[in-house]
Amino acid sequence: LLQAGLDQVMPGGFEVTSAGTRAMVGDPMQPLSGDIVRTYGGNPDGFVSRQLTSKILRGVDLVLTMTSGHRGEVLQLDASLLKRTFTIREFARMLDVLDERADSAASVPVTADGGGPLSANTAFWRGLPARAASVRHLSLPADSAENDIIDPYRRAPDIYRQMEDELAPAIVSVLRHARLNVPA
Template identity: 75%
Template structure:
C-alpha cells in the first residue's frame, strides 16, 4: 500500500456533465477540509460528452454547497482511469455494472453512492452505540502532515471492506433508492430531485470522514 499517495475516489455517471461532477467537486471540497491533500476525487462517464463543461444547473448546485465547478471537462470512463482507484462511487446500479465490465477487480471497491453512504451511516451508528468511534485513525505523537496522510490512506483503503460487511444492514426498501435520477435535458425540478437524492449521500460520506479524521497529539496512540 502506498501511504504517501492520496486516496483516489472516482465518481461515475453517464454523460459526466450532471451528476458525477457534482459529487466529484463537493466530495473534494469537503474532504479537503478534513485532510488537505489526503484525497483526489475525479469523475468520468460511461458515455461521456467528452470535453463538455458541467451543466449550468449542476454548476450552481456545486456553488451553493461551497464547491468550485470551474475548469471541469467531461471525460470517458476507461480501464486506464480505473487503474489504481481506491473507491468507485456510481450514480446508479447500472453504472456499477458498467464499471465492473471494464475492471472486475474493482468488485469490492465499487458501490452506488447512496448505498455506500447508507453503509457508512450504519458504521457510524455502531460506533456511537459502542461509545466511541470505531475505528479511530491514530496518528503518531508529534505527527506531521505525512503521518496524517498515511493514516488517512490506510483507513480509507480498508473502508470498502468494512462498509461491505454491513451491506445487509443498509438495504433500501426499494432497489431504485440506490440510484440518483438523471436530470440531463430535463426540467429544473428534476435537477432539484437529483440534488435531494445526492446531497444526503455526500453529507454522510463527509460526516464519516470527519468522525474518523486522524487524531493528533500525544494521546493519539492511546485512543
C-alpha cells in the same frame, strides 16, 4: 463537490476524480448542475467531462457511482473493483450504519511505519470498502431503485432539484464519516 468537502476535513488527504459512462467528452458541467455545486461551496469552473476507462480506474481505492447501472459498467471495465464499487447512496447508508455502531472510529489506524495523519487516513479509507460491505445487509433499501440518483441531463429544472435531493444527503454522509474518522 465531494473533493471540496473532503479538502476541508483533511487537506491533501483525498483525491476525487470524475468520469462518465456516457460522457459528452470535453463538455463543461451543465449549467444547472454548476449552480447546485456553487450552492454547496464547490467550484464547477474548469470541469471537463471525460469518458470512464479502465486506465482511469487503475489503482483507485474506491469507486462511487450514481446508479446501479453505472456500477455494472465499472465492473465490466474492471471486475477486480467488485468489492470497492458502490452507488454513492448505497455507500452512504453503509457509512451511516458504521457510524451508528461506532465500528469505524475504533478502527482508525495508526500506520505501523510511523507515518503521519495523511498515511493513516489513506490506510483507513483503503480498508473502508470492506468494512462498509460487511454491513451492507443492514443498510438495504426497501426498493433497490433507492440506490440510484436520477440523471437530469437535458431535462427540466425540477429533475435537477430531484438529483440534488437524492445526492446531497449521500455526500453529507460521506463527509460526516470522513470528519468523524480523521486520524489524530
